[in-house]
Amino acid sequence: MGTFFGDTSVSTQPACTPATIHHYFSAESWIEGAALDQLDRMARLPGVRSIAAFPDLHPGKYGATGVALLSDRLHPLLVGNDIGCGMSLFELDLPLRKLKLDRAASRLRRFDALAVDDAAGRLDGVGLPGDLFADALGTIGGGNHFCELQAVESLSSPVSGIGRQGLYLLVHSGSRGFGAAVLSDSLSAEPDLMSGLDASSPAGLHWLGRHDQCVAWASLNRILIAEKAASALGADCRLVTDVPHNLVRRSEKGYVHHKGAAAVDPGTIAPLAGSRATLSYIVRATEKVAGSLGGISHGAGRKYDRATMHGRVGRTRSERDDLLRNAWGGIAICDDRALVIEEAPSAYKDAGRVVADLVAAGLVESLAAMRPLVTYKKAVDEEGRARRPDKPDHRQTGRRKHDRY
């Protein structure tokens, strides 16, 4: 399966008028040329009417990430494999003054491996089959996914559910193997998926139905991750806001595809993630998001791709250790050496710059800045295996998949 943008067959199709591309970023936000090229290609895909591009725009596998795209055909490739991926913010019933950072970090070190209590019942509770990828439910996954303990660094305006003395969990995760299976099934059934699907065709209806399940699954997944993390800390958590950024929303105008663009409505409170060593933000969408197809940025956006990061940072053990601490005394938990490098804070743009562009465009008001205290990425056990609950290990032979610390 090649990536679509290497295929010239579509760009030479009889030209319909390319969709309008709206840029919601300023000259101060550096945008990679490859991402702008991808936007031009996306604007020529069948059925695409208009595109909103946000300041965290960066190149992706099948198209640029950081966009909302209105189309009258469905484009599963533009949503990608992690259907339903999003950011959820939770408030802990544990005050900041009671936090012992080192103890919290050691408790969180084990939390991802905790089993979910009554996964089948929880799936059933949101209208999903009780056996739907139940083993993966409540797990964070890899790549840029995380669960982060945060405190308020500054509060620009009062927000219900957010206070200076509180502690918060920001969870970034998606639909794990489920979304990946949905995309791969669609690719097998329709090799020319780059042309999109008629939404009323059997394949289109099938993808939409599975998509809706992924969105519900991913949302539940973030809740269960937070519940497990809260429980590891001896606390309860309350959902403040849940905002997906990989999905399709139906509108009267067509299908709005979100790829790494938070799906909001006027008034939605949305997290905008920085990195494990920089501030994240809480913003509120304004009325003007109707003009940006209901999209805003969900994070800082990548500045360097994963491959480029190798060699740039983390050459020595001590450099890698430094990558796991931040200026506020915060700690990142990541036993996977490659992930430490690929997700280094310097791989990301400045989330503050992203917020400033969105504010300047009138799309959001900034409510709060949040500092990272403990960022959970991945832990491995003594044998170098990822911590997974109730999973027999089939990888005992050969060398370890991940280097340990």
Add this chain to the structure above:
DNA sequence: ATGTCC
């Protein structure tokens, strides 16, 4: 992104 290609 992915119980990720063996």
